């Protein structure tokens with residue numbers, strides 16, 4: 001038999017060469033926390049200021065969360081799936097707390113937010129179903145749609161008229177699902193969940209909101225809850241599935257879906273990403289439960305909002321962004337992949353880490369550096385970042 005393995009190696013080499021020549025190649029760095037998640041060692045370089053962590057509230061290294069987590073450690077992992085012997089009391093308690101937090105009947109924890117998206121969408125999709133998905137939705141939502149076997153209709157980003165037109169065209173399809181993010185992960189803008197939920201209501205479509213970046217930060221100012229974007233816009237109960245990650249503003253690990261009792265029962269029975277994988281270890285449930293208590297106090301969110309205003313104001317003055325940002329995700333659009341990489345390298349020379357975001361995460365030619373603000377950034381950290389950004393933007397003649 002003639003071996004064709006050589007063809008595969010050629011194919012792989014060509015793919016990697018292509019990525020390198022178009023500035024799309026990705027390599028792994030080694031990162032280690034020095035002090036909180038803000039001051040890190042990056043590729044053996046000490047004292048780098050991290051402006052690209054998802055630990056938006058700075059919870060991941062807080063002693064008040066670390067200590068109870070360490071204390072609770074009696075088994076590394078249940079080494080079993082939920083439906084065999086992996087359904088621990090800690091998981092059940094965490095789900096109850098997440099349901100309370102999200103103001104839904106129930107919640108269901110998944111090993112990651114990625115799997116929560118895949119596990120929900122694939123269980124709900126299938127034949128006789130059309131999914132309407134925002135064009136800027138995260139890769140995990142896109143993958144869930146593709147795997148689900150449903151027909152996929154992509155609507156223009158946050159474009160209510162386009163969504164309505166597309167739903168109208170499919171009005172006779174028995175099952176319709178609309179999927180959006182709450183805060184868009186690469187643009188930092190809000191989904192228009194008020195209008196989207198009203199369209200879902202009038203067209204009898206289910207609504208899924210992936211609020212990985214809005215959860216625990218935004219919420220209802222009246223009851224001072226931080227249960228995310230649907231709550232912030234007053235339409236919490238119009239959302240059928242609230243999906244989120246525990247690995248971003250909560251500073252922990254895992255993902256979850258908050259929904260009705262019936263839908264939870266359905267996911268437990270039909271979601272392959274829930275059934276066929278090991279359950280989340282108890283000490284990670286303890287860290288999430290403890291972190292929820294920290295989130296509810298609200299002072300970290302206030303600190304984060306002050307930091308966003310401060311950095312946002314400086315970036316507006318430099319002319320690098322048009323408006324004051326409303327969220328902790330602040331993209332500076334660069335355009336070419338090459339310049340985005342150069343920009344990021346120049347920042348690193350000044351001790352600031354902000355990774356470039358390129359295709360396929362965003363469209364080709366819309367590369368950017370994506371700043372993630374944290375409540376843990378100090379005034380001095382922000383000043384350093386502004387100086388470095390000014391330096392890089394000048395070097396690349398962007399200002």
Ligand SMILES: Cc1ncc(COP(=O)(O)O)c(C=O)c1O
Pocket residue numbers: 112113114115117138140181185210212213244245246247254255
């Ligand atoms: C919008 C969105 N959804 C889901 C995820 C996945 O979450 P996790 O990191 O918990 O898998 C991410 C993470 O990057 C995200 O940005």
